[in-house]
Amino acid sequence: MPLEELASVVNARAQEAARFLPVVRRLPLVLVEGRGARVRDAEGREYVDLTGGWGVTAIGHSHPALVEAICRQAGRLMQTTNLFYTRSQLDLLERISPLLPAGLTRSFFVSSGAEAMDGAIKLAHRATGRVRYVSTTNSFHGRTLGALRIIGQAKHRDPYRALLAEACTVPFGDLAAARAAIDEATAAFVVEPIQGEGGVNVPPDGYLRGLLEICRAKGALLILDEIQTGVGRTGTLFACQHEGVTPDVMTLGKGLGGGFPIAGFFCTDAVAKTVSLGDHGGTYAGNPLACAAADAVLGVVTEEKLSERAAELGGRVMDRLRRFMTENDSRVDDVRGRGLLVGMSLTDAERAATLSLRAAEAGVLLNVTAGRVMRLFPALNIPEDDLWPALEKVLTLV
Ligand SMILES: Cc1ncc(COP(=O)(O)O)c(C=O)c1O
Numbered sequence: 001m002p003l004e005e006l007a008s009v010v011n012a013r014a015q016e017a018a019r020f021l022p023v024v025r026r027l028p029l030v031l032v033e034g035r036g037a038r039v040r041d042a043e044g045r046e047y048v049d050l051t052g053g054w055g056v057t058a059i060g061h062s063h064p065a066l067v068e069a070i071c072r073q074a075g076r077l078m079q080t081t082n083l084f085y086t087r088s089q090l091d092l093l094e095r096i097s098p099l100l101p102a103g104l105t106r107s108f109f110v111s112s113g114a115e116a117m118d119g120a121i122k123l124a125h126r127a128t129g130r131v132r133y134v135s136t137t138n139s140f141h142g143r144t145l146g147a148l149r150i151i152g153q154a155k156h157r158d159p160y161r162a163l164l165a166e167a168c169t170v171p172f173g174d175l176a177a178a179r180a181a182i183d184e185a186t187a188a189f190v191v192e193p194i195q196g197e198g199g200v201n202v203p204p205d206g207y208l209r210g211l212l213e214i215c216r217a218k219g220a221l222l223i224l225d226e227i228q229t230g231v232g233r234t235g236t237l238f239a240c241q242h243e244g245v246t247p248d249v250m251t252l253g254k255g256l257g258g259g260f261p262i263a264g265f266f267c268t269d270a271v272a273k274t275v276s277l278g279d280h281g282g283t284y285a286g287n288p289l290a291c292a293a294a295d296a297v298l299g300v301v302t303e304e305k306l307s308e309r310a311a312e313l314g315g316r317v318m319d320r321l322r323r324f325m326t327e328n329d330s331r332v333d334d335v336r337g338r339g340l341l342v343g344m345s346l347t348d349a350e351r352a353a354t355l356s357l358r359a360a361e362a363g364v365l366l367n368v369t370a371g372r373v374m375r376l377f378p379a380l381n382i383p384e385d386d387l388w389p390a391l392e393k394v395l396t397l398v
Helices: 007-019 064-074 087-099 113-128 145-150 154-163 175-181 207-218 288-303 306-327 349-361 384-395
Strands: 031-035 038-041 046-049 106-110 132-136 168-170 186-191 221-225 249-252 263-267 332-338 341-346 367-369 373-376
Touching: 046 384, 064 288, 087 106, 087 288, 106 113, 106 288, 113 145, 113 186, 113 221, 113 249, 113 263, 132 145, 145 154, 168 175, 175 207, 186 207, 207 221, 288 306, 306 332, 306 341, 306 384, 341 349, 349 367, 349 373, 349 384
Parallel strands: 132 168, 132 186, 186 221, 221 249
Antiparallel strands: 031 038, 038 046, 106 263, 249 263, 332 341, 341 373, 367 373
16 A cells, blocks of 8 residues: 555644644654664554664664663653763763764763754854854754854755854865865864765765864864764764864764764863853753763664674675666766765656655665765664665665
């Protein structure tokens, strides 16, 4: 039966149409359950989730260690104020600090990626006293006003242009353009190590190192947005580790909580020295439940060596997709990515526009971004028995 006709979908659609802010277009599925790399809808149909809950469920849906950590913490202490220390935030600090790129010594936890970007932007202003930011075309950094200030996608920025400072964006991956744009008034260059939302765009080798050198020469900070690429996704715990680069500020989100809303920003001692008491905060900043979740996720990612797995398995996925491209060069014009953040660019934008729905009807959830790029970012521990049949199914639909 086509998904459109399912009773739960018809009801959900009517309910939302009456009550929900009309800002989201949804696929016609009502999801009720997730386990590992699979989710189930209200009609009992099962799907292999190649979106990983938008790159979030790094250790799979409802991993027992994550569920156990959240339940344990929920039974102890769910919320307090920033007036007090909490054991779970201290535990998370102990867990994450040795894992961070050497030199990032200070952490702050918030609830969403965009909030983490706001924090990073504030830090760069504090550290430099400057107000100009340079970012990259097609970048995505979230939807708060702070994040929109640096976003490189007009469709998100333009409706709020009147509220935002003038933006400066340069082509992603282009060091010469970055060099020309970063000046003595620049607070920071802000960039994703690999653009996710923008189409899984991988920069040339040496890009991040080159950016760091340019920023150093101009007294600007380098902010790396690892919200999508962090926590093992690209085959190292953080994507900047491929180049051995430590930024001044790094942000994490998505996979950090494995499904529980937590994000963070991390900086060097030199940057941390420039803030004052009260400069930042938040009711849910460092929330005990969120910290317990992140602590559990990082435990699983490191103990089960999921970064290494992402590198190895992602390499084989990319090999398979490249072989498909060679055999179907009229349908696919590029395959790119790193680890388990993989993009395949389709030649036919109309087919790309319906691919997610057709894949869902075949029992696979996937995302198409930047118009015609099929983006795969499944759980880092997705069983191969789920992954390969799902991928083969999708390839028949491309
Ligand atoms: C690279 C990047 N930065 C920031 C964000 C915003 O994160 P959130 O949606 O949690 O605010 C996203 C979300 O997709 C992202 O991919």
